[in-house]
Amino acid sequence: MGQLVDGVWHDVWYDTKSTGGAFKRTTAAFRNWITADGSAGPSGTDGFKAESGRYHLYVSLACPWAHRTLIFRQLKDLTDHITVSVVHPDMLSDGWTFEKDDDGATGDTLFDLPFARDIYLRADPKVSGRVTVPILWDKERNTIVSNESAEIIRMFNSAFNDITGNTADYWPEEMRDDIEEVNDRIYNTVNNGVYKAGFATSQDAYEAGVIPLFESLEWLEERLSKSRYLMGDKITEADWRLFTTLVRFDPVYHLHFKCNKKRIIDYPNLWAYTRDLYQIEGVAGTVGMAHIIRHYHYSHDTINPSRILPINPDLDFLEPHGRG
Missing domain, CATH: 3.40.30.10 (Glutaredoxin)
Structure with a gap:
C-alpha cells in the first residue's frame, strides 16, 4: 500500500x-x-x-x-x-x-x-x-x-x-455510551489487533498485538454466552464492526497474520454468533470470500513473498446457529 x-x-x-x-x-x-x-x-x-x-x-x-x-x-x-x-x-x-x-x-x-x-x-x-x-x-x-x-x-x-422509510437504528441514542465503550476495545484489540500482530516486524510488537487480541476474544466469548448480541437482544453497530473481522479470521488472520492461538470455530459462542449475523437477510451477499483470501495472501509480499494461496478448510456459515 x-x-x-x-x-x-x-x-x-x-x-x-x-x-x-x-x-x-x-x-x-x-x-x-x-x-x-x-x-x-x-x-x-x-x-x-x-x-x-x-x-x-x-x-x-x-x-x-x-x-x-x-x-x-x-x-x-x-x-x-x-x-x-x-x-x-x-x-x-x-x-x-x-x-x-x-x-x-x-x-x-x-x-x-x-x-x-x-x-x-x-x-x-x-x-x-x-x-x-x-x-x-x-x-x-x-x-x-x-x-x-x-x-x-x-x-x-x-x-x-x-x-x-427504513428506520432501523443500529446506533440508538440511549445506548451510545455503552456501544462506544465496547467499540473501543474491539477496535483496538480485535479489528486493529489482527493487523498489529500481522504487520509487526519485531517479536515484542507482535506479542503486544496478539496477546490482547486473544484476551478480547475470550472476553467476547464470555459476553456472548449471556446475550445473543453484544449489547443484549438488539443488534447494533458494535456487532457489525466485529463481524467483519470474525468472518475473515479463520480464512486469513489465523494463518496469514499469525493469530493462531485459536480459531473462531474453537469458540462455540463466537462461531455461532458469526453464523447468526451472516445469515441475516442480505448480509451473505456482501461477503466476498474469494477476494478476501486472494487479497491478503497475494498482496502482502512482505508476509507471503511466494504469494501462494492456501487451501483453507470449508467453513459452513449457513449451518444453523441456534441463537434465535
Missing part, C-alpha cells in the same frame, strides 16, 4: 522501524458528513444533503473496513440510492486498482479511472496520505465526502431514513 505526498504517488509500505516494529494505522483524511438536511455533521463542512443517486461508494470486498459500509448499505435499503464500484483484490505497487480481470471487480463505474488514488486526486490534486477504502464520493460537488468507515456507517444508519 503506497501513499500520496502532495499529489505524487510513492510506492512505500508502512514504516515500522520508527515504531519499534509496531504497526500504526493512519488517520482518515476526509471527514465530512451526509445529513438529512445538508447541515454540517460532527466534523467537516455542510452541503452534503441525503439525496437518492447523489453518492457513490468505492469499496474492496477484501477490506473489513469497507465491508462495514456494504453491510449498512444493504441493511438500510440503500442499494437503489447509493451506487458502488469494487476495486481489484490485488493491491500491489499501484495500490488499489480498478482492473476488471477478476470476478467481482467492477472497475471505476463512475469515471473509468485506473487507480483508487485517482479518486483522491480528483478531490484534491495536492492530497497527501494513504489511499484507503471505503471512499464515499459526492457526484454533485465532485469531491470525497468521507473515507472513514466508522462515520460512513453512521451516516447510512440515519441520514437517508426519510428517503428509504
Whole structure:
C-alpha cells in the first residue's frame, strides 16, 4: 500500500522501524458528513444533503473496513440510492486498482479511472496520505465526502431514513455510551489487533498485538454466552464492526497474520454468533470470500513473498446457529 505526498504517488509500505516494529494505522483524511438536511455533521463542512443517486461508494470486498459500509448499505435499503464500484483484490505497487480481470471487480463505474488514488486526486490534486477504502464520493460537488468507515456507517444508519422509510437504528441514542465503550476495545484489540500482530516486524510488537487480541476474544466469548448480541437482544453497530473481522479470521488472520492461538470455530459462542449475523437477510451477499483470501495472501509480499494461496478448510456459515 503506497501513499500520496502532495499529489505524487510513492510506492512505500508502512514504516515500522520508527515504531519499534509496531504497526500504526493512519488517520482518515476526509471527514465530512451526509445529513438529512445538508447541515454540517460532527466534523467537516455542510452541503452534503441525503439525496437518492447523489453518492457513490468505492469499496474492496477484501477490506473489513469497507465491508462495514456494504453491510449498512444493504441493511438500510440503500442499494437503489447509493451506487458502488469494487476495486481489484490485488493491491500491489499501484495500490488499489480498478482492473476488471477478476470476478467481482467492477472497475471505476463512475469515471473509468485506473487507480483508487485517482479518486483522491480528483478531490484534491495536492492530497497527501494513504489511499484507503471505503471512499464515499459526492457526484454533485465532485469531491470525497468521507473515507472513514466508522462515520460512513453512521451516516447510512440515519441520514437517508426519510428517503428509504427504513428506520432501523443500529446506533440508538440511549445506548451510545455503552456501544462506544465496547467499540473501543474491539477496535483496538480485535479489528486493529489482527493487523498489529500481522504487520509487526519485531517479536515484542507482535506479542503486544496478539496477546490482547486473544484476551478480547475470550472476553467476547464470555459476553456472548449471556446475550445473543453484544449489547443484549438488539443488534447494533458494535456487532457489525466485529463481524467483519470474525468472518475473515479463520480464512486469513489465523494463518496469514499469525493469530493462531485459536480459531473462531474453537469458540462455540463466537462461531455461532458469526453464523447468526451472516445469515441475516442480505448480509451473505456482501461477503466476498474469494477476494478476501486472494487479497491478503497475494498482496502482502512482505508476509507471503511466494504469494501462494492456501487451501483453507470449508467453513459452513449457513449451518444453523441456534441463537434465535
